[in-house]
Amino acid sequence: MMDRVAGRMLEATVLERLGIALASITTAILVGLLAVTASGYNPVLFLNNLIVGSIGSERVLARTLRLSTFFVLTGVAVAIAFRAGVFNIGVQGQFIVGGICCTMSILWAAPLLPNGTVGGIVLMLLGTVAAAIGGGLYGALPGVLKAYADANEIITTIMLNFIAIGVVSWLITNPFRAEGATNVRTESLPDNVGLPPIVFGDSGFSVIGLALTLVLVAVVAVVMTRTRSGYDMVTSGYQASAAVYSGVDAKRTIVTTMTFSGAVAGIASALYVIMFQGNFIEPASIHTYGYDAIAVSLLAANNPVGVIPAGLLFGGLNSSGSYIQTYSDVPVQLIDGIVGLVIVFVAAPELFRMAAKRTGLGGDDE
Amino acid sequence: MSASTSVLEYTQHRRVRLAGLAVAVLAVLGAVATAVFDVPLDRIFTPGYVARSMELAAPITLAAIGGLYAEKSGVFNIGLEGFMIFGAFFAAAATYFVGTGGAVHAWIGIGMSVLLTTMLTVLFAVLLIRYKADQIVAGLGVWFIGLGLVPFTAAIIWGSRNSPRMPGVGRVTVPGASEIPYLGRIVFDQSPLVWLTILIVIGSWVFLYRTRYGYWIQAAGDNPEALDTAGIDVNRVRYAAVIFSGAMAGLGGAVLLAHSSSFVGTGQTMVDGRGWLGIVAYLFGNYNPVGAAAAALLFGGVDMLQGQLQTLDIDASPKLLGLLPYVVVIVVLTGWGKTRVPSSVGEPYESEE
Amino acid sequence: MSRRIDARNGSVDSRDETPAVDRRTVLRSGAAGVATLGGVALAGCIGDDNGGDGEYQMTIISSPAGFDDQAFNDNALSGLEEAADEWDIDINQIEATDQGEYSQRQADAAEAEPDLIVLVADQHTEPLRENAPEYPDVNWMLINNVVEEDNVSGWIEMNHEMSFLAGVGAGTLTHEEIEYEGSETDPDESIVGFVGGEEIPLIESFEVSYQQGVEWVDDSIEVLTGYGGSFNDPSGVNDQAVSQIESGADIVWHAASAAGEGVFEAASNNDRFAIGVDSDQSVSFDSYQDVILGSAIKALDEATYTVAEAVVDDDWESVQGEQNLSTEGEQIDWVTGQAFEGEMPDSLDQNIEDAKQAIVDGEINFECGPTGC
């Protein structure tokens, strides 16, 4: 069933996909504005806040870009799995596990290394590798369960999200808790770990982080389109039986896919810890990047490159959410509602095809 | 066939496996508690424990039954969680507007909630069936919308994402019979909504396996063409099943609210994953309403168990104990994972194109 | 979510130039709402809900539990609202549930250059260490911790003292015979309960200090404890409380923020009693007043009011640095529930007074501090 579902998502042409994405976003925002108006707020101001709150100033832009990097990376993690026909809803869990692995490995290794920049770079590499391994293994688990025990991955990954939050929360409340800290968190990373902001001042965002994100997206895109493993994965996603016929080990490919997807989620988390957070906190209170990533990926039709604009959109929406809280009265949950509407509309391209036909805007394909 | 293989076949029968598993899990936990912590079983499995487990299981069961009807007809309604959120909220809002005086208002709220959620599901069904929306994606979308628009609207109505206190429906206490030791509390001093749920479980089983409409639902999910060529409109059957699934999820949310004190719209809202558990429950129960109810009861029981263990001061982190239901889900799904999904789930059906 | 209160007419969301319309009233009227909504929408279009026009701008940023908890966050907020009744103050609420974003949220709020920013919960401490010097012109009020900067007023709540008083109340009343509207204590059995929200150090301090309070009354009393797993969702807390009541507890106290309602519900459904936390919850949860014997309170609202007043009076020095909410300062206390006023046995007043004296005199050897053990 899943093959077919994933397959159908990929059928549309690039141009059509773009049209559908834009139409979905526009319609969702229009519905949101309607809700704003119906609740007695000023829709023009709300729209203005949406824009000013996402790109209106250097501060705000830095925030948008920072959030976007996390959405892009987690979105790519989701896209890898969806493209290969595996429904990894567990990116949030893999993100959390990757993050704690990154944080703790850096904290444990820090005393063994020199303090300077070189030591810092080594620590960051170590942390990133640890995050990729942690996230990858946590992704591999539902992969193995699906491949060898036929356990539905949608369900297992959701359960594993709950488990990751609970266990990591327990870990940082108990054995990993920073000494003397009043709130629940790990020790902070040493000063030589972190990315220099370069353009945007001290905003928790670094252009280097953005560059690394783009490089990773490029790597994933190349892997998916130009390598044998990518071809094996994507073919499994389109048509598992054909992949098996061509010599692909279906079970191993499921595990590989989930591991790859989880590892990218882990790397996203490494960037979150190193560039932004500087320690690891109560996982239940970390933004649900992993869930929003599903929407990001779907909006991009599960195309790793398409995830970049989709991630920017989500970064912008969430960034303006924070602005709207500060500068207006509209309950910020509306933003989540708009995100949900975007997803529903993206799911129903037929709706826009039909509308386009009625209005004479669309092509004449059937 | 030798006797041993037929026994094997029998134990492969899911319902038997599930019931066996539920008993085994509880027995092992009970034994561990007795042996390691020196706690007598009767202090864990009190009548209140059983009654409360049933109360917890009721909303999950209802969502599960809705979900299994939809999926049997060929539509995977992954939006159950979202519809439950709407259901709980509609019940609270409706009660709030008619008055929060007593049980009668609570019942009106429940009725209104089912009505409103059903209307919402009609839109969803049109999107899925008429416009052939991707079922998984659209279902996730419903969840996100529930998480966003419901707290938003709650904040508009109440100035807070949480509602004021809502009336409950109380318990139906049968005088005299409720004094029967153990069973009295479980059977004769029970929430009417638990009774309603049991009735729905039985009713939906009979409907599915004993009436022509049940046949049609099964055929719509497994071989829609066969149903179409038999002259039954597949999409009409699917509309009915999907709309029913939304109504049940809405009722599940309303029941959750009625068993609680007020609507909670903060965080993951008061539904908090129960819709997802509903999906897991019917997968466990192999699409059989009775099996799904048994699975839901297992979740309710495990959930309550960790509360009991804390009260009995058994030294384990509540945070970790709270993960028990999720772990059980994964273990059971892994060990007994082979659920036969209806073969045409996820495929839009069109008789002519 | 964000809500503004305009002091001049006291209504919510009345920033519009047009005559104030209370949106909630409109919606409550149900069917009539459709027509009126159009008007409100129009008003919304004309009005300006961006930026404030009050004389003073004050921002409050929540703890991870968020507003609407009818305890911690709402308690802090209510003090500001009182101040807003007094002076021309715009209150801007920012709910911050993602701890990772705290530093950013503080900076966002500071960028708008309000006169005061109130930070609820000590999770704000470390971000504030960076932001306080970064925004020297903004006055910061931090609850539950202190940051040594000129523009920071840090307020430590002696939670352990408050919890101790709750324990004293529960320990005293479980021995008494109390009956009210169908609920009753069981004087023969000496068991009381405690339900926390999440199992974090802060709440563990509540738990231990509560147990110490019960023990101080009578060390033969058994205390059943448990955690519901959430500060938001009452159902887990409710499960715990029911389980404890079925195991014999006749009075249950909670430290579960908004989720604490689950305890009241459990007491109400099972004909037992509960004790409130932080503020007089027999008032904030008045539909449960028949089961709330009393509340252990801390006057956080007084604290926020005091700081707001200092800002208005341009007298920051009076609140700068470490401030305490303590029994000694009479900001921590026990209040009897509104339905039980005058109905309580004398032993309660006696024990509470003795306990308070003992705390002030330093006779109690607390195992835990205000925010952890």
Next chain:
Amino acid sequence: MTTGNTPPAVRLEGITKRFGDVVANDHVDFTLEAGSIHALLGENGSGKTTLMSVLYGLYDQDEGEIYIDGEPQTFDTPRDAMDAGVGMIHQHFQLVEPMTVLQNVILGHEPVTNDFGFVDEEAAREEIEAISTRYGFEVGDHLDVPIRDLDLGTRQRVEIVKSLYRGAEILVLDEPTAVLTPQEVDRLMEVMEDLRADGRSLIFISHKLDEALTIADDITVLRGGTAVGTVPASETTEQELAQMMVGREVLFDRKPRETTPGAPILEVDGLRVTGDRGLEKVSEVELSVREGEIFGIAGVQGNGQTELIEALTGLRTPDSGAVRFGGEEITEMTRRDRTEAGIAYIPEDRHTEGLVMEYDLVRNGLLGNQTIAPFVKNGFIDWEVVRDHTEEIIDEFDVQPPDADNKASSLSGGNQQKFIVGREIGHDPAVLIASHPTRGVDIGSIEFIHNRLIELRDQGLAIVVVSSKLEEIQKLSDRIAVMYEGEFIDTVDPNAVTEEEIGLLMAGQRLDETDAAETDSGVQT
């Protein structure tokens, strides 16, 4: 067409049905006389099934009229057609596998006990048993068995019972013999005759000329969506019909071979394989295929051919026994390694296995070649090389339309199959395993593929062909093994046996007579 005293059971006039730009039926006229069997012949894609779907209310015709017993009818749904007495037995059975025989038969026409829709099982049971007894169906014995536990012949009879239960006077059978053994086909023919004798009218869709000639009273041939003509069965020949179907003369002659086989290259010893449901599907199979030889495996579907092929190609691990390739044991070797070693495979089902329907031909050109240089080096794909290779295949194998950027799904079945054959032999294999290489392929493509296979054999390739089409097996093979219930029941020389004899073997009856021994010696020539 002559019209008797009774009006014809079915008369279709000028039926036109379009799908987008494609005209599936172009003003087709068709008349079924009451109480007769009328065969509808045509290649795949000639419009037979579309025409019948119009008659059954599954499709609305764009133009034309339907008359049943002389009365004009409008069928919006199958229900309307059913009510008019038309029943259809589809090529793909319209049965719900997890439901029982009884439930399937009454689906949509359930007798109920009350207004709540409770099914009256007893009433249904009695009626079905009555029908079963009348036509001698054994269906009545397993009314409570789920369909998935029944063999195909029984399933087909369930379909017929279903139509009769619904009161069908006019029965349309869409390629009913495709999946049956010759004995089962005979049985079906008897049933059809009984139904005719009972006064019912039947339309029999087929592309098998001999069957049509045997059973039908009249034969109508469709080609490219138009009706070429209608002839009485008694007045025509196979040659004539074939010519009508393809529009030219077709030769059925077997080409004499010019080369002799070489050394054995693919050998199998004592192979046992378990199928998907945990049952042993291949039991103690031995075989040896030589270079320059086509080894045919005949048998009714489901007798272990699929599992045997999967064991040979590396898609399934045998329980015991050995597979040797060029003398080396490869029993445990993966599919991928076998591909690299030179074992090519034309799969049974091109839609699910042989092609990724949503990929263009370039990306399909890589399928199965993912590890083979120069297409892939060090794990990286060289798409330019793959494209050149794909264009070569398209050119050499006459894939229409010749555009490498077309999606596989946009090609016709024959062109898809030609593409697969081209791709599989493109990297010069030593052994080719072809499973049902011409299933669902038009006659022109069948000829093309057959000729290529024979050419390759003559060039020294060892080929294993699995097919349930006797004609194909006999035409291609140098030796034929007949598979029955997991075993090679016999290996025979195609020149020395008749179709009937192979049919008997396929049904599990050993040829104990002396001529079987003769065929064994004949193999060695």
